[in-house]
Amino acid sequence: MRRTLLIYVALCLGGSMAGSAQDLRVPASVTAGDEAAISTTGSGKATLYLLGPGVARKTDVNLGEEIHLQAQDLRNAGDYLALVCSDTCHSGTFYVTASKPASLAFLVHPSRVPVGRGDALSGVAFPFDQFRNLVLTPATINFQLTAGDKSLFSRPVRTQNGAAWFRTASGKSAGVVQVTASVDDVSARRAVQQVASEPCNLRITGQRIPIGILVQTEPVHDCAGNVVPDGTIVTFSAAEANGKSTVDAPVKQGIARAQIEASGTTVISVASGVVMGNELRIGAKQ
Amino acid sequence: MKMSGIIKSAVCFRFAVRQVGTFALICGLVLSSYAADSALQIQLDTKKASPRAVESLTERGILRDYRFAWTSMSQALELSTLDPLEGPFAGEAKRVLRDTVVSQQHSGLSQQYVNQNHRVEAVFYSPEGDVMELHDTAEYELRISDGGKIIHDEKVVMHFVVLMTPGADRWVIRQLQAVPQS
Numbered sequence: 001m002r003r004t005l006l007i008y009v010a011l012c013l014g015g016s017m018a019g020s021a022q023d024l025r026v027p028a029s030v031t032a033g034d035e036a037a038i039s040t041t042g043s044g045k046a047t048l049y050l051l052g053p054g055v056a057r058k059t060d061v062n063l064g065e066e067i068h069l070q071a072q073d074l075r076n077a078g079d080y081l082a083l084v085c086s087d088t089c090h091s092g093t094f095y096v097t098a099s100k101p102a103s104l105a106f107l108v109h110p111s112r113v114p115v116g117r118g119d120a121l122s123g124v125a126f127p128f129d130q131f132r133n134l135v136l137t138p139a140t141i142n143f144q145l146t147a148g149d150k151s152l153f154s155r156p157v158r159t160q161n162g163a164a165w166f167r168t169a170s171g172k173s174a175g176v177v178q179v180t181a182s183v184d185d186v187s188a189r190r191a192v193q194q195v196a197s198e199p200c201n202l203r204i205t206g207q208r209i210p211i212g213i214l215v216q217t218e219p220v221h222d223c224a225g226n227v228v229p230d231g232t233i234v235t236f237s238a239a240e241a242n243g244k245s246t247v248d249a250p251v252k253q254g255i256a257r258a259q260i261e262a263s264g265t266t267v268i269s270v271a272s273g274v275v276m277g278n279e280l281r282i283g284a285k286q
Numbered sequence: 287m288k289m290s291g292i293i294k295s296a297v298c299f300r301f302a303v304r305q306v307g308t309f310a311l312i313c314g315l316v317l318s319s320y321a322a323d324s325a326l327q328i329q330l331d332t333k334k335a336s337p338r339a340v341e342s343l344t345e346r347g348i349l350r351d352y353r354f355a356w357t358s359m360s361q362a363l364e365l366s367t368l369d370p371l372e373g374p375f376a377g378e379a380k381r382v383l384r385d386t387v388v389s390q391q392h393s394g395l396s397q398q399y400v401n402q403n404h405r406v407e408a409v410f411y412s413p414e415g416d417v418m419e420l421h422d423t424a425e426y427e428l429r430i431s432d433g434g435k436i437i438h439d440e441k442v443v444m445h446f447v448v449l450m451t452p453g454a455d456r457w458v459i460r461q462l463q464a465v466p467q468s
Contacts, residue, residue: 029466049395049430049437049438051395051397051430053382053385053386053463053464054382054385054386054389055385055386055389056389056390056395056397057389057392057393058393058394058395058432076382076385077463077465078382078463078464078465079444079464081430083437083438085437089437089438091440095466097465107412107414109413110414122412122414124413124416124417126417132378132381133463134447134449136447136463136465160410161409161419161421161447162419162447163410163412165412167413
């Protein structure tokens, strides 16, 4: 509910002449979007200048009457200067402060993160009021990470200078994680895709075929058991008596396959990233 | 032939006058910009910034872009023109400043920030480096003019809370909010 702030001062100078000496009293502080009033003393016509964030206007006023400041002129938080000029100018300053949080600016990084990484996820939230003023009054922001119905992380953080932040490890399971920041009945939600980490326990099998050797991995998982994403590169290396060859193959539906041209006894090894797998020895072509 | 020569001379003369005029205008703008900028002192302290430390290259960028933003804002409010706001401001800060300038254009008021001295402290730098909060204690002489006549001249000390974010090639101000001294 908008309220009018009324501030009165004792009349220190009387007089009926137009624009006689005046004084003015401004509100101590105003909440953004509220109405306010400036009291003046004296009599006659004068000009009111109101300067603040988003406003620089002048209007004719009658000294001795209360000057009504409309809510739309006081929507932006910051300092306001009121000048009342007749034969001389008198000034007063007051601050408009943000009202209660109505929205949250919420930044979360990264949007895609491998599972099981320490301090891999972070988020920053700034509360703003309905007029997009930064709310500097301390407020408690609840940060939550959820995967489906399962809560992975929850932490209330008090804003300092309008900012609250968190940092945490990524979860154990691949999939979408909802990251939520909320204050009172206001919340902002972001999604982070958790993906499998580096492959773990790479194992390959192989068999000779008419045109060489067909090798393939067993389903490639990370150490937490998540299937690595399609496109993860697996490198097969084949060493035989007359040389060495290497082939890169992408994982498709959890498995990487490659065909190697080799006729003699061949030792095949596998690696993905920094992880090595087992070695396979295939006998010479009969 | 003679007539053609006279016309050519007139065209050349007009072209020359236009060139001189353009040159003078550019010189004027450059000098005006330099004059405004040279009177603007900024000290930036990033030691207390957390949770991320501010690297020296970032600090230099912030200093450069914050100075440019205040120079631009001063020009916009002094000349009641929107052009200087393009670039150094974004989001809410830009909207509020645009509203102020438009309001000045309607009322005939203008504001001058003279002899600016800013003591700026970085108090928050996000973990991923995508937003920085600055607290600025700014001292300057504020002159208010109505139709070119100064109606108010006062030395003021103001406190600002500023949010800056990195843009494509510079840091931009997204929030510039004056606050009472705590």
